[in-house]
Amino acid sequence: MVMSMTGFGRSVKQTDKCMVQVEIKTVNHRYREFHIKMPQQLSQAEIPLRNQLSKQFNRGRIELNVKLSGNISPGKELHIDWGLLDSYYHFIKEAKIRYRLTEEATLSDLLRMDNAVLVEETGDIDVEVLPLLFGAAEDAADQVLKMRETEGNSLSIELDTYISSLEELVQKTKELSPMVQKTYTERLRSKLYEMVKENIDETRIVSEAAIFADKADISEETARLLSHISQFREALIASGPIGRKMDFIIQEMNREVNTIGSKANDSNIAIMAVEMKVLIEKLREQVQNIE
Structure with a gap:
């Protein structure tokens, strides 16, 4: 969920x-x-x-x-510094003798002494x-x-829409991929014919086309991308926190799409790669708010 x-x-x-x-x-x-x-x-x-x-x-x-x-009312405790009070009392007695005072030291005099008697809250809660x-x-x-659950349900619907659109683009890219080699072979044959105006070495064309096909092959990337999409869907219905897992899956999807865009060497696939990246970014934005 x-x-x-x-x-x-x-x-x-x-x-x-x-x-x-x-x-x-x-x-x-x-x-x-x-x-x-x-x-x-x-x-x-x-x-x-x-x-x-x-x-x-x-x-x-x-x-x-x-x-x-x-x-x-918080609990309170009385804290008396007897040592300080003793010092105050002895000071009063000595001052009385020194200055020939007649007044007696009273309890109220001692209680007014700074820091001698403190009332502190105990911190106890009622x-x-x-x-x-x-x-x-x-x-x-x-x-x-x-x-959070209500908003999560809305996010789930939105994410499912995005991931379905992404899957459609991946399938279209997968279908277009074999056509890329065929188009390249025909274009190569046409250019060679224009250049030499005579019999063309078909063996060379086949060899060049095979090299190109190997470099432009995106079958592994599309397979991994479809696997990531399947994992993302499983996460959508899984229990417990799934946001970090989704974020990691999205990173991997973005990596595969970048590779597809750079390897395909085809304008149609390049356009779809851009569209896939837009959808992945939308997924990323929504996943940032998932627990």
Whole structure:
């Protein structure tokens, strides 16, 4: 089955306490690449989220955006630097003696000291948030996959049309190929007759024609090209990621067509080679968006 790499999905999950919105957008890419944006307090969920999405997407650039709203208070911890507080306290006592101060050091004085008492977020996620996050991500991914499947079906029809047209051109080229030697032989005989105006050495003509036929023979190229077309059709109905395989097959098809165009030495075959290259380029453009 042909799957496109382009898709979009959005899902919102909420409770009375909070709401999580997940948007997933995928575009074509040579490999699988994740770009995830989410609130800092959800950062510890990024790796599990990647693992979940990796089971659903084999190839492409996956852009995921998470929005969190509601009454969600991250866990907090109190960090006290007792060594620093001791230093502050001893400093206050020494300053009091040195400058003959009467004020006593209070607890509020110590708490105002920089970096002595810190309140830090623990990074723990509210127990209600994770199920919402993973549920929304799964629903959004399902929407993306459906869109990719729909577009993949359209691509499959288009690719089948192109590959059928290419196969017709290859068959016509194959049929024309034997005529090239015959045309060359007749043209050679005609030119020799114009030059010598007498009996022509048929043995020489046959020899020259055989040499030309060997150089202009494209039977192997057309056979391989038809084989590549058959492999391409098999890939169209195969399961799993097929984009890279198709891209490789297209490279090989292009190689064979280039050889046909350079070897055939015939204007009609040269024209068909150009038409084949146009179709192959259309195939290449579409295959770039297949998973």
